[in-house]
Amino acid sequence: MPELPDVEGFRKVLDSCARGRRIARVEVHDAGVLRGVSTRRLRRDLEGRTFAEPERHGKWLLARTDGPTVLLHFGMTGGLLCCAPEDELAPHDRVTFTLVGGRQLRYRDQRKLKGLWLADEAAVARTLEAQGPDAASVGREEFDEALARRRGTVKSGLTDQSVLAGIGNLLADEILWRSRLHPARPARDLTDGERRRLHTEMRRVLRSSMKADRVPPRPSWLTGHRDDADPRCPRCGTPLQRDRVAGRGTVWCPHCQPAPS
C-alpha cells in the first residue's frame, strides 16, 4: 500500500493517537523489522519518552519524541495502527508502543522489507538528504529542474526517491495517464508544456489521494482498472496496455498516451 498518501495517513494516525502521550512500554514481537537498533536499546531509549509532532517526507515517517526520533518506512505492506492494548495481536504486528492513557500504536508489516530506525538529529538529516523534494509540496521550478536533467524514462524519474520523494508505482501510472504521457518517454524530451501538465496532474492526484489516505481505486481513475479482467481506459474505452517500464509493472492507455518515437 504505502505511497505518499498512505504514509500521510499514518502520520495522522500517529498524531492523533500518540502525540503528547508518554510511552509506557515498547514490545518487539519480531526483531526482523529493527534496523541498526537492538530490542534492548529501542526499549531503553524510548520507554518514558513522549511523542511530539510527527513529520513526513516522501515515504518516510518521522516519529519525533522528546528524545530520539523513530524513523519508519513501510515498504510495500507496512502500516501504523492505533489500537486498544487489549485488542488481540495480529499475526504481523511487529512492534507495539503502549502509551500512558490506554492506547497502543502498532507497526504492522507482512513482508518486513523495511522497518524502524532509531535516529538522532544527525541521522535524521542524513536520511532526508538522500531524498528529493517532497512530491506533495514541490514547486514547479524545482520539479522541472529535477526531471529535465534525467536521462531515463519519465516514469523512472517520477519514482526515483532521490529525484522526487513519495511517488510509487501506482501513483506514477495514474499521474502519467492523466497527463497523457507515455511512461517510457525520455524525461529530457518533455516539452515545457508537458512538464507543466505533469506537475499539475501530480499535485491534483496527490491532493485527492491524501484526502482518501490512499490512491483511491475509483472507476474514473486508471488505478481502478489495474486488476480488471479486461482493463480498459476509463476515458476512451481503449484496452489498456501492460508492460514493464523502469523495472515495474506498468499500465497505460495506448490511445491517450502515444508511444515515444
Added chain:
DNA sequence: CACCATGTTAAACG
C-alpha cells in the same frame, strides 16, 4: 510450481 505484488538498494551494465 511459476509468477506477481504499491517498497528500496547493492550489484551489474553500458
Added chain:
DNA sequence: ACGTTTAACATGGT
C-alpha cells in the same frame, strides 16, 4: 566515473 537498470530481499496471493 557515472547514471540507469536489474536482481535480490521476505512473504503471501493467484
